[in-house]
Amino acid sequence: MPTHDAQPSTVVLVSNSSFFLYNFHRGVIEGLRDSGYRVVCLAPTDAHSAYLVDELRVEHRALGMEGKGTSLIGEGKSLLALLGTLLKLKPRYVLNFTIKANVYSGLACRLLKIPYTNNVSGLGTAFIHDSWLFRRVRALYGFANRGARCVFFENRDDQRLFMRLGLQKSTPSVVLPGAGIDPQRFAFAPQPQTPPLTFVLVARLIGDKGVREYVMAAERLHERYPQARFWLIGPSGISNRTAISDEEIAAWRERGVLHYLGEQRDVRPFLAEANVLVLPSYREGMPRTVLEAASMGRPAIVSDVPGCRSSVNPGVTGWLCEAANVESLEQQMQGCLDMPHAALMEAGQAARVRIEREFDQQIVVRAYLGCLQHTLDIELRKSVLATA
Known part of the structure; x- marks a missing residue:
């Protein structure tokens, strides 16, 4: 009592x-x-x-x-x-x-x-x-x-x-x-069957989340994979010493590669439409967005740093890249673009099973x-x- x-x-x-x-x-x-x-x-x-x-x-x-x-x-x-x-x-x-x-x-x-x-x-x-x-x-x-x-x-x-x-x-x-994670609230959703392949980063817009590296990798990949989509979701105007300015965000949007969707109260519809979550953060406790995506059957690309590396089973439910390294992140994202759809589905299903077993x-x-x-x-x- x-x-x-x-x-x-x-x-x-x-x-x-x-x-x-x-x-x-x-x-x-x-x-x-x-x-x-x-x-x-x-x-x-x-x-x-x-x-x-x-x-x-x-x-x-x-x-x-x-x-x-x-x-x-x-x-x-x-x-x-x-x-x-x-x-x-x-x-x-x-x-x-x-x-x-x-x-x-x-x-x-x-x-x-x-x-x-x-x-x-x-x-x-x-x-x-x-x-x-x-x-x-x-x-x-x-x-x-x-x-x-x-x-x-x-x-x-x-x-x-x-x-x-x-x-x-x-x-x-x-x-x-x-x-x-509540696995009922973040229910499993099958991977989208048709192109384009969609990446999404869900985070506060601060430098320490690796947002700039994500944008740079997306712009490089867009030249070779113009059909791919790169989404960014999260609040701007954050009270943080590494906060990204509204002017920088506006410049990204003007270049036409990044789709900034702002802050969303409910990210589930966007995770359902995406294929892969990306979080190249410099350090985390246990990234909530990776767990939410995994519960819905989405694999993730995360940086090989404390917290992030624990949120995926490398090569099974996601992939690791070097922190603050655009080339490393670009390579892992390209790997997903070249991957058979069945392999993405398998990684997503494994991510969901891991959530149910370890992260309820x-x-x-x-x-x-x-x-x-x-x-x-x-x-x-x-x-x-x-x-x-």
């Missing part, structure tokens, strides 16, 4: 965007809600905030947090606002997602003595690049992790790196299959519910002993 008194226990999920919580962790949100917890999503307001309330039937509280903000005054205000909100909500447990939320909410929870869990859903810019600022961020990350009840990782490479850098010390950690979201939901219940059971035992 999630509560030991008349009121349901409050669980707060903290993230740098409502978009992230709604799209990547709706399974955990629904699992908490259906188990009787009062669920509060604490994240900046965006177009998906209303979906959390109206569709998932949980609470949303606005959080002032900018992804690329580095001003000491601005960041200090964000931390103070977070402290104030947690004081008002008095949660029994806090689940943190994304780097800034892990650090800021982890620090706030340590100060307020609220039990919490950090989810390392990817290491992002602070680990891909190096500078005095990012080294300080990593040090704070380690301090926040060491106060957590558990740290969830989405791949073993990140877990090993954190252990090597001393960013969690003795804090227990668990490797999850990403955020998991119920594995993730059970891990979070188990962590919460373990903490509440410990609190109950302490309460009983204190009153004995």
Whole structure:
């Protein structure tokens, strides 16, 4: 049971965007809600905030947090606002997602003595690049992790790196299959039978996702395979230090090779029409878009980096290319263009089987519910002993 008194226990999920919580962790949100917890999503307001309330039937509280903000005054205000909100909500447990939320909410929870869990859903810019600022961020990350009840990782490479850098010390950690996938929602769809072959990249439009390499590879391939289609789906105007400008996107579209389809609330119709997903990212936790595509029977070309390499079985459910290497990506994409249709179908079917066996979201939901219940059971035992 999630509560030991008349009121349901409050669980707060903290993230740098409502978009992230709604799209990547709706399974955990629904699992908490259906188990009787009062669920509060604490994240900046965006177009998906209303979906959390109206569709998932949980609470949303606005959080002032900018992804690329580095001003000491601005960041200090964000931390103070977070402290104030947690004081008002008095949660029994806090689940943190994304780097800034892990650090800021982890620090706030340590100060307020609220039990919490950090989810390392990817290491992002602070680990891909190096500078005095990012080294300080990593040090704070380690301090926040060491106060957590558990740290969830989405791949073993990140877990090993954190252990090597001393960013969690003795804090227990668990490797999850990403955020998991609902195989019923992302149902298998047969590969399109007729040309043209269609590639699709689904990601936030930032440089670290390998978007520029994808565009360059597409433009090279278009000269030899003019019938092929190259789609790009994802939000622009991202608050990130490697965000791609609207002017650069407009230039791509003007050249007539890339079809930029903007941000899509539901990517399933586009995945059903595509043949191969492409994600040449520089680093990931466990790329959600690859799992969504695999669940629908689409193989993927991903970069050979932590997170991405775990999302495919190379040569069976997808293919690996070198990160930040246009020629390597172009070669793998050309391989798909020259591949018999039956081979693409076989790879897609193998991808679907792997999702059902290893990446069902119920594995993730059970891990979070188990962590919460373990903490509440410990609190109950302490309460009983204190009153004995």
